[in-house]
Amino acid sequence: MDRNHILLASENARASPVCDAHRQPLDGVRNMQRVPSAQRRRLKKRVGEWRCATWNIGTMNGRSREIAETLKQRKVKILCVQEVRWRGGGVIEIGEGYKLYYSGNRTGRNGVGIILDEELKQRVVEVQRPSDRLMTIKVLAGKSLVNIVSGYTQQIGCEDQEEEEFREQLEQSVREIPEEEEIILGADLNCNVGETAGGYEACHGGFGYGLRNEEGEKMLETLESLELVLVNTGFKNRDEHITTYRSGDSSSQMDFLVVRKRTRKNVRDAKVIPGEAVAYQYRLLVMDVTFSTKRKRETTGKKLQKIKRTNGKNYQKWKVRYSKPAGGVSHPQEDEDEQVSRHIGGGGRNVGCLGE
Known part of the structure; x- marks a missing residue:
């Protein structure tokens, strides 16, 4: 076999299935797209x-x-x-x-x-x-x-x-x-x-x-x-x-x-x-x-608009429930969106339609 054939064979050669070329290092992995799904789940749990x-x-x-x-x-x-x-x-x-x-x-x-x-x-x-x-x-x-x-x-x-x-x-x-x-x-x-x-x-x-x-x-x-x-x-x-x-x-x-x-x-x-x-x-x-290390994300105005579009009935319930706060004192200076946003940000945990 001449030198050109040897070079061609070396260029077309494939790594062995058990060689290090097929092994993805797990230490210090930041982007886990190439990590197998099972190992990715284990890494996330840690x-x-x-x-x-x-x-x-x-x-x-x-x-x-x-x-x-x-x-x-x-x-x-x-x-x-x-x-x-x-x-x-x-x-x-x-x-x-x-x-x-x-x-x-x-x-x-x-x-x-x-x-x-x-x-x-x-x-x-x-x-x-x-x-x-x-x-x-x-x-x-x-x-x-x-x-x-x-x-x-x-x-x-x-x-x-x-x-x-x-x-x-x-x-x-x-x-x-x-x-x-x-x-x-x-x-x-x-x-x-x-x-x-x-x-x-x-x-x-x-x-x-x-x-x-x-x-x-x-x-x-x-x-x-x-x-x-x-x-x-x-x-x-x-x-x-x-x-x-x-x-x-x-x-x-x-x-x-x-x-x-x-x-x-x-x-x-x-x-x-x-x-x-x-x-x-x-x-x-x-x-x-x-322990979970992620903080809870606050409800924003965009989130409120999304809730209004997808669940209008629940929005009406919020208006009725929160239009008058405890004590019977109303807030005429606030429009409906401001009232709902204010109560979601403070006491939203008790509202079942938020999914919490």
């Missing part, structure tokens, strides 16, 4: 996903930098920490872009905290520190407000009055949060909720660990009344990915991540990550949850 965690770290003294490096390696955006053991309350940068908000007492015992990554620490709306065993941070996530709660219950064997006070304080804090806002609770509850749901299917996923004790029974009753769910009991894992505390031959599940009942479907996974040497007995518990 948008707005947060990795949240809870960890009893024993003490923050001398461990701040190590904890920050672990969070960066594990790609954790939110960490609820227990047993901070710092006095008072404050805010401090711990490295790698993470910021710690903590709440302690005068003695330097107990203490809880919440660590946020570089992105979320810019979205903090409010910080509340009710006690050295409970604190809340409200952050903005697109159209949602997310309340991050860190809690630490008294250890087993303490007085019943102290345990009851914590449950009452937790219940009060949760009930003060508006229903439309999200909740992420990371806590060391120091109780055993049991391996199975056993009558508490509303808040227990059926994949727990160990035998339920009296403290666990009371905590389940409290969570059920608040319509909260123990996320890490809803995934079937091996024991090493379930137990959050190990000391010698004994192990237990005492740390939990909790969300609202309606948010449970947005949690993709929840498990313990063994092997981190920061806290020797307690283990890091993580979950991946998705």
Whole structure:
């Protein structure tokens, strides 16, 4: 075969079906037109996903930098920490872009905290520190407000009055949060909720660990009344990915991540990550949850005109319903379009024909 035939053959050659020429890179894809539909759906589902965690770290003294490096390696955006053991309350940068908000007492015992990554620490709306065993941070996530709660219950064997006070304080804090806002609770509850749901299917996923004790029974009753769910009991894992505390031959599940009942479907996974040497007995518990990051679009004049053209009957109903506001005071200076536009922009959620 001469040189011209070789060149012609090389120009007409096709890549093998398994070569890299047929593989579309998925990392950093902006325009997903060439991505297969199944993979495109998976990519869209991952948008707005947060990795949240809870960890009893024993003490923050001398461990701040190590904890920050672990969070960066594990790609954790939110960490609820227990047993901070710092006095008072404050805010401090711990490295790698993470910021710690903590709440302690005068003695330097107990203490809880919440660590946020570089992105979320810019979205903090409010910080509340009710006690050295409970604190809340409200952050903005697109159209949602997310309340991050860190809690630490008294250890087993303490007085019943102290345990009851914590449950009452937790219940009060949760009930003060508006229903439309999200909740992420990371806590060391120091109780055993049991391996199975056993009558508490509303808040227990059926994949727990160990035998339920009296403290666990009371905590389940409290969570059920608040319509909260123990996320890490809803995934079937091996024991090493379930137990959050190990000391010698004994192990237990005492740390939990909790969300609202309606948010449970947005949690993709929840498990313990063994092997981190920061806290020797307690283990890091993580979950991946998705929140919508898109804001609601306001109704404009063009939208109003479109509604008028396509649904004239409903427009007439709006005129009758909203021509006279509460109190019977009319607005003669406003024409009908202005009245309808004003009420759609304010109280339009209650109008069924808007599709909400």
